[in-house]
Amino acid sequence: MSRRQIHLALHPYGVGGPGQHGLWKDPRVAKDASIDIRYYIDLAQAAEAALFDALFVVDSQFINATYPAHYLNRLEPLTLLSAVATHTTHLGLVATASSTYNSPFNLARRLASLDLISGGRAGWNVVTSFDTGTSRNYGLEEHLDYTTRYGRALEFVEVARGLWDSYEDDAFPADVERNLFLDPSRLHELNHVGEHFSVAGPLNISRSAQGQPVIFQAGVSEEGRAFAAEVAEGIYAPGGSLEQAQTYYRDIKRRTAAAGRNPDHIKIFIHGSPVVGATDDEARRREQEIFDEDNDFGRNLALLGRSFGAYDFSVHDLDAPFPDVAHLAERGGRTSATAIIERARRDNLTLRQVAESLGGFRRTPFVGAPDTVADAIETWFEAGTFDGINLAFRTREELDRFVDGVVPILRRRGLFRTEYTSDTLRGNLGLPVPVNRHAAAREGVDASRVAS
Template identity: 45%
Template sequence: MSNNNSATPRRQLHLNVNILHSGFVPSAWRLPESDPWAFADIQHYIRTARIAEAAKLDAIFLADNAAIVDQIHFRPITALEPTILLACVAAATTHIGLIATASTSYNEPYNIARRFSTLDHVSNGRAGWNMVTTADLPSARNFGLDTTPDHTKRYARASEFADIVKALWDSWEDDAFIGDKASGSFIDPTKVHAIAHRGEHFAVQGPLNLPRAPQGHPVLVQAGASADGRELASRHAEAVFSASQSFEESLAYARALKTRAAELGRGPDAVKVLAGLTTIVGGTEAEARRRRDELVDLIPWDYSLTRIAGTLGITPDRLKLDERLPDNLPLPGNGNGNHTFFNAVVAAGRTHGYTVRQLIRELAGGGGHRVIVGTPEQIADDIEHWFKGGAADGFNLMPDALPHGLQDFVDGVVPILQKRGLFRTEYEGRTLRDHLGLARPGGRVAQRLAA
């Protein structure tokens, strides 16, 4: 890996921030510096995005749900619809990438293709789509179903869905627009194509009713730990959000994913692995730990028990705070949690032999993502280790509290990463693809030339 301007481009560290309302720790909204209404306040998202942009982060990321899936008496939820939220953020920023989550189970591919292409147009090429299949029952019941669709069927639908969305994104050639006032030719109709898709789940004629997006395709993002999820990611994803608790596990995951993507004919840099990482920053390690404990102590134990039980697909009464996790927990069936977080929580519990109470404390409230509690120096060391060792191409940061936890990270950790030559000091391009080092898909012309 060279840092000079040789022909081989320097491998870039990527940093996204997940703007999960008031922050990743469920009690973040209770901190003195937090605004409890932030979850529904567009200014909170704009403010946080500007902090991320000032630090030259790659993108902001918005999770989403199509129902209330958490305990609203204790904590904020994903509320504002992400594509609309990010359109506002687009108008208030210039460079930062904008990644929104949307479900393949409860949308139509034509609408998703159009909305993300629109977001790409209005942001001048900064849009990304995090495709999720949506496992929970409350969402299913908002869309006419009494049970959640079977895991395998959800992923089969998602794969066909992604094929259609990409075909719609390519339904206009890049130079279809003419706009010649003298001749009156507006668009060249020979460069706008039906897709005439007829598949198992969908029939979509096309073309899309807007020109090809600035990025060709908005960046396709996915997070899948199950076998079906990994296969979907290998086929379609350009960035994957992983939830590994250990370096070795993440390295194995990244290698397997990239190997499978290569088998499917994709290039060696076609997919970036971004590891989920909650950061709790302090001037000393002890200070950081005090902050973590303060946050955890503000979470009702009942809430944490119910939440971790939900992730494990069991009832809360099967967990005792001062005992270890039960043995032989089965992978959750359809509609119970998701495999990514199940695996992460079980691994965290088993590896360290934690009691449930310790596990909740170490996971800073019982989510499935890895938590680092420490000084900026310690966090930068960890990031460098994972990045240089190939366990991650970057990180999906989930600060303990927002915007203050992000401010702590960009003030403390980012300058160290920059000094070490690991992270950019200026944006080198304008689009999310530029930031992530992803090629712009060539579309139909490129497909024709290659044929």
């Protein structure tokens, strides 16, 4: 049997907000890259040429003039990926979309459309939108609380999956002799009535070659992990040290098994911003340069505020102990807010010290000459910290250095594919194609089977 292999996804940076990654100042980077579809098509084609599994597009729906937005001027992910779809043939296309600020019928349709347009390569990164300000773009004065958002997300995914099974795969015989275009017995209403949604269905779109879009998610809280175990097929893991990543990996796999699912059917991706140089020294110097040029105090202070519902920390004394803002944790990303508070208390940090510790550039262990980076990736992979890496590069040049330098080494070691073995995202990730629930019920078969 061949060696278990690593999955690689590409997370394209756009050129973002005030100071974001300092990237807009780089003369090699187009200032309007984040709204230029050719920028994304070029990156997608580069990722596909390197045999990556997927392109992963993040999203947020809240900005203001001073907010440290990663998302100041961005194409909407599903529209973006639909344009990319017809310029690629094997690359998975994962769109971030909020379960808090969409309706299941509408979003399920859009994802199903991308899935058909791409020939079975769509993925949905389910987010609950922790930016408090988003609610005011949707007529809500109060942001939904954490537990409500997760409850809604879980029900949303259930509804979407139900809608995606509206048509069985043999619903359209298009049989002229029998005068039968649609076989009505193969079209199913959903008639879902739940706590958050009532959706009759059926959806007016049939299934793709991979059955249904792949569900990704990035939760780290208790609710987030429960959600992952129940419905996620791909996870964007929080990262941290090797030991932290191992612990997270084992916890998610254990919970998934406990939920009655095959733990191989949830793929855990860690974040990686590899910095590859001709030598280890050169790469480490380059990493420090990136970190420094990216480290803007005002931006870091605003970034800190994001975890507390866009709270303005500048009203506090920077050199006093970290203020008591525990009551704001529910308004933002509760897990990150709580972690920040706990660390500040434990290490007795001032507000300035906390803000200074938050660089936009996330250091990862994958820094060095190509062999060094490949070694680090192999070590982490063999230690059971991830199934895949979600790669972010500031420039095309840095992507190419990784693809030309590191990927061939991983390939020689049998750690990364030498050709695509499937045309679908599920196929490439080794995820099962879900059998249509109605066909399964009638035929008495198990509702999941492994992709061929």
